[in-house]
Amino acid sequence: MLKVNRKSEYALMTVQHLARLPAGTVLAAQQLAEELGVPEDLLAKVLQGLKRAEVLQASKGAGGGYRLVRTLAELRFIDVIGPFEDHMAMVSCCETPARAAGSAMCERAESCGVRQPISALNQLLHSQMAQLTMDQFLKGGGGAGLRSAAELAAEASLVG
Amino acid sequence: MLKVNRKSEYALMTVQHLARLPAGTVLAAQQLAEELGVPEDLLAKVLQGLKRAEVLQASKGAGGGYRLVRTLAELRFIDVIGPFEDHMAMVSCCETPARAAGSAMCERAESCGVRQPISALNQLLHSQMAQLTMDQFLKGGGGAGLRSAAELAAEASLVG
């Protein structure tokens, strides 16, 4: 039901690791991989993804590496794992509007009565992930964070 | 990030379809598959799973088939999709206690700082799915249902 892939987990580990060091510390992918105990080449991809998502800042050349650009309070959970989760929809036929353009729609989309409920539920959970900050997540898994997010969703009246 | 597999979707469709008919209606797998427009053999597996989960009741032989045993208000979202989701944990190394017995633990479970937050977050979302009833889900994706579940989680003080 719920699953984040390895890349996302490595991303979370990376952010947490960097956040523990003095602010602005620069670490090379190689060193980071060693300290985290994860395959170096794969982590490299993760770091590139995090840079593209503007979570990290990269500097090339000798003495270069990656550093955090935001504090944990400014980082959202979804910012960190988002770049590595391509199927944000719960089912293949309920794609997000962005991806729906390319792929063909499910042929029984109209008759299928669960499509809309699933889509609504997905939107709700997505908004919770977008509300949850990384520091909330890292201390306690976001119990408090998700609660307020759910309240927000209720206010937004996603329920029919 | 979030994904239910096809079987789960078929399960949801089945429950909804049966719930629309007069209570206690019995439908054969063959007929059900035709009405829903899904592969018959695969739906058969789904129905068997739902029966094992005590969501449906099966009767063999001529004139047999499946019928709902609970009302939508008594059915929880997780009851319906649970039998088809084997990885209830967000990451492979954060297995649920039940499954953790068989599979080997992640070797860097101790040093990994995101294991516990992820586990807590997973538990929270799991409890939300367990709170959400099928009728809440089917009308609106569970905005109201999830809200109360989140409050419950906050009371249970999953947050450190």
Add this chain to the structure above:
DNA sequence: CGAGTAACGGACCAATTCGGTCCGATTTGG
């Protein structure tokens, strides 16, 4: 009692996805 009907369950297969690797190109600092 027997034929037909439908659930049951395990084996099996193809396609996709995923975790991981390799390697060449590019930028940058010393």
Add this chain to the structure above:
DNA sequence: CCAAATCGGACCGAATTGGTCCGTTACTCG
């Protein structure tokens, strides 16, 4: 210029998933 580092695409094997097939069991109706 050279070494260190990011960058990014191609590639691969393994695991998962969606889907099929077939034989067995159990039940109902005639």
